[in-house]
Amino acid sequence: MHRRRRTALVLSTAAIAAAPLLTACGAEAHPGAAAVVGNDRITVSQLEGRVNEVRAAQRAAIPDEQQYEQAIAKSGGLTRSTLHTMVLDKVLHQAAVDAGVDVSRRDIQRMRAGLEQQAGGKKQLEQGWLQQYSVAPSQLENSLRTEIEAQKLARKLGADMNAPKGQAVFWKELSKASKKLGVDLNPRYGTWDVEKSKRADSKTPWVREVSGGGAAGPEQA
DSSP states (O other), X not given: OOHHHHTTOBOOGGGOOOOOOOEEOOTTTSTTEEEEETTEEXXXXXXXXXXXXHXXXXXXXXXXXXXXXXXXHHTTTHHXXXXXXXXXXXXXXXXXXXXXXXXXXXHHHHHHHHHHHHHTSHHHHHHHXXXXXXXXXXXXXXXXXXXXXHHHHHHHHTXXXXXXXXXXXXXXXXXXXXHHHTOEEOGGGOOOOGGGOHHHHTTOTTBOOOOTTOOOOGGGO
């Protein structure tokens, strides 16, 4: 994986002791909402739309019925993990805004061009992120924007994401942003905090385990 990208990526939260990031809310309090993040509502229909995009992309990429069923089985918790990803991305964005971090269109284009070169082309990159992170091609650039935000935020904080101390600094900022937003999660989709975000970790590109030797990226798919 590209060194610049690798050193800024966020590790798994499993080893981080932090305050709860997300809490459950009553469905009655926010009818029709899968989650409420600050003034933003993630509606059930928006969530279902994002999940359907992934399923349609998987169907198009895997014409063989048996292989498609296997892919579905591997991503059986897609709805819940997708919601967790959508919420955590918003929390990260708030933390980035609070830190004065901005992502330009040029930043996204530069990252995408580099990743496409590593992956062997546009299609290979899209398929890699679809397979590993359940990110539909239509959402790839939004995912890249979030990844860049994570990198820039880590640099702004002076957080070495290959070191426990740096990891703790980074997640402390996200915890602060979460409290500021007052995140509510519809209980039908479970409850979640920083220490128990394994489901999101497995689906979110910028939340992954980072070691000195690097982690496998989508370009290697």
